[in-house]
Amino acid sequence: MSTIQLRTPIPGPKSMALHERRAKAVPRGLSHGTPIYVAKAEDAWLEDVDGNRYLDFAGGIGCLNVGHRREAVVEAIRGQLDHFLHTCVQVTPYESYVRLAERMNEITPGKFAKKTIFVNTGAEAVENAVKIARAYTKRPAIIAFEDAFHGRTMMTLALTSKTHPYKAGFAPFPAEVYRVPFAYCYRCSYSKKYPSCDLYCARHLEDTFKKVVAQEEVAAVIAEPVMGEGGFIAPPPDYFGVLVDLCHKHGILFIADEVQSGFGRTGSLFASQRYGIEPDLIVTAKSISGGLPLAAVTGRAEIMDAPGVGGLGGTFAGNPLSCAAALAVLDLFEREDLLRCSVEIGDHFQKRAREWQDRWPMIGDVRGLGGMQAIELVQSQDTKVPAPDETKKITQYCYEHGLITITAGTFSNVIRVLVPLVITNDQMDEALNVLESAIASVCEKKGAAVQMA
């Protein structure tokens, strides 16, 4: 039986009424990809207040790798509810925080001694990673990448690349952030081709140290192993090895921002493992706690201990409910083969999307790692001119037909897959059938318009 069940035109009357109230009560700066109001969610689907059921390719923007409301996660939260809700770990600590830190230290890449601090959001974790890197190296500068996204606080906006809608109008940002091109092979900044480029974009960091910022001023290079908001850009397999070696040659730390790529998304627990690297600091959030707010910085013990006593923390940081949920999430990863599911989702998507690419010139690129997959839409495969309007029409069609998708990319022309890893094969086919019809409908309309002209 089909999971998608639509009972009303989308959005339904109750969602529309709520949206009117929302327009009066909430600022427009908070946007909604899909203005249907949620009533409940399980595994890989959610239902709106009008009783319409959708498949969910967004997973709360990558927060639900283990699935919506997994029983084990809900039980762990319920168990914690009966004990205490909040004490503030800086006032009276609790065992679950320490246990979760121990487990994070074990499961993150690198056999060296590690420590972990917990905070609330991805941006807060990135902020803390920068503080820790500066305290350890006693250097000010951070190098970030074009197309990167690290959050919406002031420091993380400085590290984030995309101007509209994230940065424009919010300057000034903190100083000592320098930006270099990423390994975005589909749109190489140096017009080179992998592998003949010999990873020019990674090696070019040496030039940056001569022309832009001296190496002895740089505390850290921060990168998303697979870039998320920037368009699901997975660099070539040997890219990060070269980049990390270069950092270490100059005493620079490498921070992996795995907020989106972590917790099984790419077919390993962390995307860094797919690249065979051991980051000095690794930032995690989103799917760490199955839907509750939690984020972490995990790193080499001596680096993590650089800030003085009282230099790190936050009132709600590492709250007991989130810690309980995160421990349940880690148990699920131990018990269930979610990593295999991630790889299978990736294969399933790639197979269908490659067929679309052969059929429709608007599918410029199909890319990703494991279950972190995307298509980049262009006016034509030859010109690679981005197609953001068509991308929007496709996502609109999808949600009107029961599939929630979200876009990404500096040019807003990428459709990404962040589906909970528990989606079944039948559900995946159902979702991909909707996406295929959406692409067909937009491409065919576009084809007809070109013929008329």
Ligand SMILES: Cc1ncc(COP(=O)(O)O)c(C=O)c1O
């Ligand atoms: C790679 C990456 N870093 C940081 C963040 C910011 O996380 P949060 O929205 O929890 O602050 C995000 C959010 O999408 C992200 O994808």
